[in-house]
Amino acid sequence: xxxxxxxxxxxxxxxxxxxxxxxxxxxxxxxxxxxxxxxxxxxxxxxxxxxxxxxxxxxxxxxxxxxxxxxxxxxxxxxxxxxxxxxxxxxxxxxxxxxxxxxxxxxxxxxxxxxxxxxxxxxxxxxxxxxxxxxxxxxxxxxxxxxxxxxxxxxxxxxxxxxxxxxxxxxxxxxxxxxxxxxxxxxxxxxxxxxxxxxxxxxxxxxxxxxxxxxxxxxxxxxxxxxxxxxxxxxxxxxxxxxxxxxxxxxxxxxxxxxxxxxxxxxxxxxxxxxxxxxxxxxxxxxxxxxxxxxxxxxxxxxxxxxxxxxxxxxxxxxxxxxxxxxxxxxxxxxxxxxxxxxxxxxxxxxxxxxxxxxxxxxxxxxxxxxxxxxxxxxxxxxxxxxxxxxxxxxxxxxxxxxxxxxxxxxxxxxxxxxxxxxxxxxx
Amino acid sequence: xxxxxxxxxxxxxxxxxxxxxxxxxxxxxxxxxxxxxxxxxxxxxxxxxxxxxxxxxxxxxxxxxxxxxxxxxxxxxxxxxxxxxxxxxxxxxxxxxxxxxxxxxxxxxxxxxxxxxxxxxxxxxxxxxxxxxxxxxxxxxxxxxxxxxxxxxxxxxxxxxxxxxxxxxxxxxxxxxxxxxxxxxxxxxxxxxxxxxxxxxxxxxxxxxxxxxxxxxxxxxxxxxxxxxxxxxxxxxxxxxxxxxxxxxxxxxxxxxxxxxxxxxxxxxxxxxxxxxxxxxxxxxxxxxxxxxxxxxxxxxxxxxxxxxxxxxxxxxxxxxxxxxxxxxxxxxxxxxxxxxxxxxxxxxxxxxxxxxxxxxxxxxxxxxxxxxxxxxxxxxxxxxxxxxxxxxxxxxxxxxxxxxxxxxxxxxxxxxxxxxxxxxxxxxx
Numbered sequence: 137x138x139x140x141x142x143x144x145x146x147x148x149x150x151x152x153x154x155x156x157x158x159x160x161x162x163x164x165x166x167x168x169x170x171x172x173x174x175x176x177x178x179x180x181x182x183x184x185x186x187x188x189x190x191x192x193x194x195x196x197x198x199x200x201x202x203x204x205x206x207x208x209x210x211x212x213x214x215x216x217x218x219x220x221x222x223x224x225x226x227x228x229x230x231x232x233x234x235x236x237x238x239x240x241x242x243x244x245x246x247x248x249x250x251x252x253x254x255x256x257x258x259x260x261x262x263x264x265x266x267x268x269x270x271x272x273x274x275x276x277x278x279x280x281x282x283x284x285x286x287x288x289x290x291x292x293x294x295x296x297x298x299x300x301x302x303x304x305x306x307x308x309x310x311x312x313x314x315x316x317x318x319x320x321x322x323x324x325x326x327x328x329x330x331x332x333x334x335x336x337x338x339x340x341x342x343x344x345x346x347x348x349x350x351x352x353x354x355x356x357x358x359x360x361x362x363x364x365x366x367x368x369x370x371x372x373x374x375x376x377x378x379x380x381x382x383x384x385x386x387x388x389x390x391x392x393x394x395x396x397x398x399x400x401x402x403x404x405x406x407x408x409x410x411x412x413x414x415x416x417x418x419x420x421x422x423x424x425x426x427x428x429x430x431x432x433x434x435x436x437x438x439x440x441x442x443x444x445x446x447x448x449x450x451x452x453x454x455x456x457x458x459x460x461x462x463x464x465x466x467x468x469x470x471x472x473x474x475x476x477x478x479x480x481x482x483x484x485x486x487x488x489x490x491x492x493x494x495x496x497x498x499x500x501x502x503x504x505x506x507x508x509x510x511x512x513x514x515x516x517x518x519x520x521x522x523x524x525x526x527x528x529x530x531x532x533x534x535x536x537x538x539x540x541x542x543x544x545x546x547x548x549x550x551x552x553x554x555x556x557x558x559x560x561x562x563x564x
Numbered sequence: 565x566x567x568x569x570x571x572x573x574x575x576x577x578x579x580x581x582x583x584x585x586x587x588x589x590x591x592x593x594x595x596x597x598x599x600x601x602x603x604x605x606x607x608x609x610x611x612x613x614x615x616x617x618x619x620x621x622x623x624x625x626x627x628x629x630x631x632x633x634x635x636x637x638x639x640x641x642x643x644x645x646x647x648x649x650x651x652x653x654x655x656x657x658x659x660x661x662x663x664x665x666x667x668x669x670x671x672x673x674x675x676x677x678x679x680x681x682x683x684x685x686x687x688x689x690x691x692x693x694x695x696x697x698x699x700x701x702x703x704x705x706x707x708x709x710x711x712x713x714x715x716x717x718x719x720x721x722x723x724x725x726x727x728x729x730x731x732x733x734x735x736x737x738x739x740x741x742x743x744x745x746x747x748x749x750x751x752x753x754x755x756x757x758x759x760x761x762x763x764x765x766x767x768x769x770x771x772x773x774x775x776x777x778x779x780x781x782x783x784x785x786x787x788x789x790x791x792x793x794x795x796x797x798x799x800x801x802x803x804x805x806x807x808x809x810x811x812x813x814x815x816x817x818x819x820x821x822x823x824x825x826x827x828x829x830x831x832x833x834x835x836x837x838x839x840x841x842x843x844x845x846x847x848x849x850x851x852x853x854x855x856x857x858x859x860x861x862x863x864x865x866x867x868x869x870x871x872x873x874x875x876x877x878x879x880x881x882x883x884x885x886x887x888x889x890x891x892x893x894x895x896x897x898x899x900x901x902x903x904x905x906x907x908x909x910x911x912x913x914x915x916x917x918x919x920x921x922x923x924x925x926x927x928x929x930x931x932x933x934x935x936x937x938x939x940x941x942x943x944x945x946x947x948x949x950x951x952x953x954x955x956x957x958x959x960x961x962x963x964x965x966x967x968x969x970x971x972x973x974x975x976x977x978x979x980x981x982x983x984x985x986x987x988x989x990x991x992x993x994x
Binding site (some may be wrong): 175176177178179180181182227228229230231232247248249250349421430431482483486487489490493494496497498499500522 | 589603604605607608609610654655656657658659674675676679710713714921924925926927928929930931932934935936937957961
């Protein structure tokens with residue numbers, strides 16, 4: 137080939153020489169309690185740093201929905217010894233922060249240009265490992281949560297998700313929503329109560345720090361806060377027996393379906409249900425999704441949520457053809473009780489593997505993936521590591537096993553119907 | 565003393581912005597009219613290649629709107645081993661999609677490393693020998709019509725499409741990129757075949773690859789173009805007399821919940837001396853709009869914070885800065901009007917205070933925007949096609965770091981004079 141290399145190894149002369157980077161994901165203990173997982177990629181322009189905690193979002197007595205979110209937000213908004221809050225620091229370096237609260241775990245992830253990573257690691261560990269919840273920070277967090285609360289009223293999927301979990305679980309954090317039902321419950325949270333929660337939930341020993349993108353282990357030196365100790369055990373919830381169907385009111389109609397699945401420890405069964413949700417429900421390519429009228433407003437969203445014990449297969453349906461879509465979902469699930477033919481299964485499995493890689497290609501996605509799997513069960517099972525356990529299992533799935541798992545777990549779902557509230561009669 | 569502190573701060577910011585460019589590397593090869601850009605990323609779990617062919621809107625005549633998109637879709641629907649190319653590639657652990665722009669069509673091909681050669685070979689077969697049967701072309705038309713219907717529900721997209729039309733350098737490049745259902749209905753297999761034979765050429769095409777390129781056979785990238793005819797094509801020049809009038813407002817009605825206000829200004833291309841300053845200006849306008857709209861999201865992104873924005877589309881053939889406000893946040897007029905006023909005032913009033921925070925925001929926005937393999941491949945190609953080296957991160961961060969207040973003002977003066985405004989309004993329900 138008559139080719140001419142016109143530019144090679146274009147590295148600016150003014151920048152310092154590259155530091156050595158690890159080639160693959162690694163994990164270990166933080167110097168002052170807690171653990172870390174790191175997945176470096178030196179070719180990225182950004183880094184993502186996460187802190188993940190096992191913590192019941194409705195409080196340790198499961199009686200204060202929203203306290204987990206308020207505490208996590210207040211810790212990020214509180215002024216640190218450096219004179220600025222974590223949120224302000226992140227914004228000043230052009231980054232973004234996201235706080236993800238689930239019933240049993242809390243994650244905080246920051247994405248910044250790579251050169252700011254060390255400062256962010258230091259600020260995150262200071263903000264969370266030695267939280268200083270002031271009244272101002274609490275007010276900021278309450279305002280933030282109030283906005284999310286108002287938004288949730290317009291999200292059919294969120295309302296169905298919470299209602300399905302409330303029906304499926306009789307007690308424990310998964311029975312509760314991650315936000316309160318009304319603003320008054322938010323504003324009655326006291327500074328003392330939120331600070332106490334933060335000190336217990338966000339202690340370093342209970343944390344997993346995740347780093348992805350343009351990162352290396354020397355950045356962990358910036359963690360100076362914390363104290364040794366042990367992490368909390370997972371906060372599991374009690375299944376309702378039996379779980380009953382329900383109906384709730386919202387701004388738009390919808391239907392939700394949920395099945396209790398395997399625990400994360402049953403990695404093969406959990407992976408099989410991930411495969412099922414990808415095969416049936418993935419937007420654009422799922423068998424059910426593709427069967428819907430592409431010009432209509434009806435949609436189906438489905439996922440297997442890999443919780444510690446048990447996981448949950450959750451499907452939400454919105455739009456005007458709800459019952460037709462529900463029939464399609466149940467028929468498609470039933471059909472999978474019969475093993476797919478070898479060629480169809482092989483094609484679906486390859487597509488599943490590609491989707492795994494595609495969905496975990498950015499530093500943010502990798503960091504969140506590592507964090508979730510670390511605190512729910514095992515970092516070694518995180519799908520973002522293509523050399524890890526998850527991929528070995530996914531590649532070994534076969535039609536008969538998937539059909540067996542479908543038969544075992546996806547029998548009768550809990551159903552929640554979301555209806556629109558009738559218009560109020562004008563008062564005379 | 566003050567000056568000295570400012571200098572130290574600037575140096576620190578430059579160090580911060582430039583330091584993360586250290587591991588960016590890319591290789592550019594040219595073979596005849598074909599350009600290949602390689603960015604090896606050993607930590608990636610995929611191989612991506614964007615194959616850019618000079619067969620975009622500027623090759624359409626005014627009576628052929630949609631032919632570029634229909635031809636690209638026909639490639640995706642071409643049967644390969646009995647199933648459409650798109651499905652055949654999905655079954656091998658990959659994906660292929662097509663995008664039509666003013667000057668080109670881009671095929672985005674992605675694969676798992678262990679299947680990359682097989683996936684790229686399938687893509688090469690489909691791109692080199694599309695099926696022009698009525699059945700295949702019909703399937704492509706249905707896919708496009710569905711996509712157009714979906715796009716019509718996206719107010720921002722509707723507004724952008726209108727605005728692109730006003731800024732196009734030739735009449736055909738301002739046409740809707742997917743065509744419209746009525747024009748697509750007029751196009752048949754013969755039209756698609758004729759368009760393909762005329763414009764799917766090796767000359768002027770670019771293949772930009774990123775990720776686990778080492779998993780590919782040595783010639784796999786070049787082979788993508790090997791089935792295309794040699795030589796290059798030229799654009800169809802279509803000019804229309806300018807309409808007389810002074811209005812710079814466009815209005816459309818759609819089935820949306822709230823009005824959208826969208827303003828567009830011309831903007832510099834990558835490589836232009838104003839590129840870095842315009843990125844900083846976009847960050848400044850984004851912050852101004854958020855402040856004016858009193859976006860309440862303190863920490864978490866909210867509906868309101870996503871409802872306003874400043875979008876610098878430097879990768880388009882007609883680069884632009886677009887400001888938008890979704891009326892769903894309440895009364896959008898105040899925020900929008902204030903933002904336009906500030907854009908105008910900025911050009912004439914001396915800027916006080918530091919711009920470092922906006923520079924950091926610009927650097928963060930740019931860096932965050934290039935985190936997927938597809939965006940990395942696309943930007944490398946855009947930079948090379950604009951006569952730059954493919955190390956887009958280093959160049960951009962350096963350009964941002966070098967921007968000062970005077971640059972910001974100069975760029976505001978040069979570009980933010982007279983916006984074109986699109987209003988996308990809810991349909992009257994009566």
